Amino acid sequence: MEKFYQRNLHLIRQHHLDKICISITKITPYLTALLYAITLFILFISHSSKLMMTIIKPLSSFFIVTIIRKIYNRPRPCVTFDIEPLVDHKTDESFPSRHTVSAFAIGFALLNINTYLGIIALIIACLVGFSRIICAVHFVSDVLCGFLIAFIIYLI
Numbered sequence: 001m002e003k004f005y006q007r008n009l010h011l012i013r014q015h016h017l018d019k020i021c022i023s024i025t026k027i028t029p030y031l032t033a034l035l036y037a038i039t040l041f042i043l044f045i046s047h048s049s050k051l052m053m054t055i056i057k058p059l060s061s062f063f064i065v066t067i068i069r070k071i072y073n074r075p076r077p078c079v080t081f082d083i084e085p086l087v088d089h090k091t092d093e094s095f096p097s098r099h100t101v102s103a104f105a106i107g108f109a110l111l112n113i114n115t116y117l118g119i120i121a122l123i124i125a126c127l128v129g130f131s132r133i134i135c136a137v138h139f140v141s142d143v144l145c146g147f148l149i150a151f152i153i154y155l156i
Contacts, residue, residue: 058150
């Protein structure tokens with residue numbers, strides 16, 4: 001998978017696509033956080049029994065990924081392959097993608113609250129993962145593992 005990344009990134013990267021990926025990378029965390037905050041607020045004021053799980057599951061995913069990143073401490077593709085990243089970023093702790101796991105964990109949490117809102121959040125999460133790969137700050141495996149962690153926590 002990583003060899004595929006190394007061989008094909010130059011085919012995917014094009015000026016107009018780069019600009020889109022940079023925008024996605026910069027905007028989607030705020031958009032995801034806004035959707036999540038609004039949902040939590042609504043659950044709080046309505047005294048919903050779903051509030052705690054909507055907080056605990058994404059938070060658990062975030063902490064699990066943070067621990068794995070500290071232990072594994074994988075260099076980012078921009079370092080490994082000497083590729084210019086499209087966004088400024090640290091050079092280590094690539095595996096797994098914390099942006100991706102957070103976006104998917106929130107997307108899955110929102111799916112339990114409202115199907116349409118959850119689908120929108122999961123589409124945004126897919127865009128987050130894709131943009132992190134194109135920006136050369138994550139390997140494909142970083143993003144896939146982030147998705148899997150969020151999905152497993154969602155199923156628990």
